Amino acid sequence: MTDDHSPIPAVEGFRGAAALVRAMARFGRKRLAIALTFLVLGNVTEGVSILLLLPILTLAGQGSSDYAIDLGGRHLFGQPLPDVSIGLEVLLGAIVLLVALQAAFNRVKAVYLSDLLQDFANSTRAGLFSAVASARWETVVRMRRADLEHALTGEIDRITFSGFVSLSLIQILVGLVIYFVLCLAVSVPMTLFAFGFGLVALLLLKPYRKLAERYGHKIQTARTVQARLVSEFITGLKTARSMNQEPHHVAQFERTLDGTKADAHDYARRNALGNGLFQVALAIGAAAFVLLSLRFVGLEMSQMLVLLVILMRVTPRFQGLQAQVQALLVDLPAWWRVVDLQSRLEANREGGAGFVSAPVAPPRHEILLDRVTYRHTEGSEEAALNDCTIRLPVGRATALIGASGAGKSTVADIVMGLIRPEAGRLLVDGHELTESERRGWREHLAYVPQETFLLHDTIRANLAIVAPDATEEEMHQALADAAADRFVAALPEGLDTRVGDRGTLLSGGERQRIALARAFLKRPAVLILDEATSALDWESQSRVAQALARRAGEMTVLTIAHRPSMVAFADHVYSLEAGRVVEEGPMADLLRKTDGHLSRMFAHEASEPARLRLAQ
């Protein structure tokens, strides 16, 4: 478990937000540029329409009845305006036109930003998904399934929200800059006062942003823990219920919910105080602004009114800046979490960066584990495999026996190229498989573990995963070889029967037989059976063994089993003990050794009924 304590990079307020925006910009530079252009256009038209209020407001003090506005003698940004007179209707028409334009610009901007956001979220999700799919098995197997699931679902939704908030922040900032320029056109000192006041208030609120950041990390941890609890609960639901353990799970879950609630309450309380203080500060600023403009700067009433209109639009933006940054800081850890997870997976990509899968020819002579040593945990004293040499001749069946934990599944993982030997080599026809050949190698394999994997779909769909073009006849043949034909025929909808979530509507043995049939249907060059028939009755198991014996010569079989019937058809046997090969040889030879591991296994099974009778 590497990711329980993995450090999440420190992010600070605006810098964290900026990193997310940069990532979005890298993803959709052109779209962001277009959206920003329309955003600026929208803000400028809005600002100009407000500035047009200035001459209209001056009319109020003139008392003239022709409502003509003389621009002569007025200045904008220090430049004199032309000496012309504009009718009130023209001016009002211009304002309406500008508002319509602003609405049109905003619409384009909104569509571009929404598309950008969706594509960004989807590509983040797809990026993580494919990073999981292509990472080295050792890396994935050490991560918690619940964490990966949570990262791919809940955390991505939080990232989408963070992306949305970041884009809102950009809009607020752009709006503030434009309003700043427009205000300068009316009064430089009062603009500097108003914006300076807003900035100082923002700076003073830094502790509240820190609070949001801390709360964000707390929420992150709490949600990860909750996702793990949910996953463990659902996976072990049957066991939990059978042992009346549900109340314990429920209580544990409720405790984490209570913790989250207490954190949320504390944050909401302090956050509301921060927002309240900011609101009061802005009101003080506005009062000081009016006082200063009229008493000391000597602004005309019309100028001050326009500035106030602008400030009424600027104030919520300042407030929004603070509120959105806080909202972002709460959800930003999800973004860092996914970035961290994805980069760790990508750093451990099977075949390395820029990997291109190389094709591999099917084996013609033999697959050889040549003096292989493997440790599941780096630096641990016990090796799962210790200097093991195991030969799988092509077209033959080789059996692997040994006590639980002896290292049999580890051999299967090495043969599949899922894990790399720490010492020794995996050779196919004398050639050591390279990293980039491992995927190509797996094209020739079919693997059936004890724990089957079935989709929540029909039996037909489950079989078709490996052979989409298989005919009905081929499917029936594969089912017959897996001793699954009779029970499938007896189902009301036959091949079109749905198997339930992960096959829960079938019995354990039925699930295993469907998984076996699927492997047969693939017609692999190499078939690996890892306790694949452990849940089958004796008769079904011997039917499967007979089918495998019939296919002798067609494929290379590695069978890992504790029962003699799934070993008896093998040509050669290896016996493992604590990661070492302690016995090996042709089946017939080993059976003749009375004190050998294989003979003991067969003798034990044979004597089982007799011993049971004795016990009774």
Ligand SMILES: Nc1ncnc2c1ncn2[C@@H]1O[C@H](COP(=O)(O)OP(=O)(O)OP(=O)(O)O)[C@@H](O)[C@H]1O
């Ligand atoms: N992912 C893992 N991380 C750490 N140790 C592991 C991991 N997988 C297996 N091991 C350890 O490696 C050793 C060999 O395990 P392996 O699964 O190969 O045994 P096995 O012979 O297949 O056992 P069984 O018959 O019970 O399936 C065991 O001691 C096991 O605890």
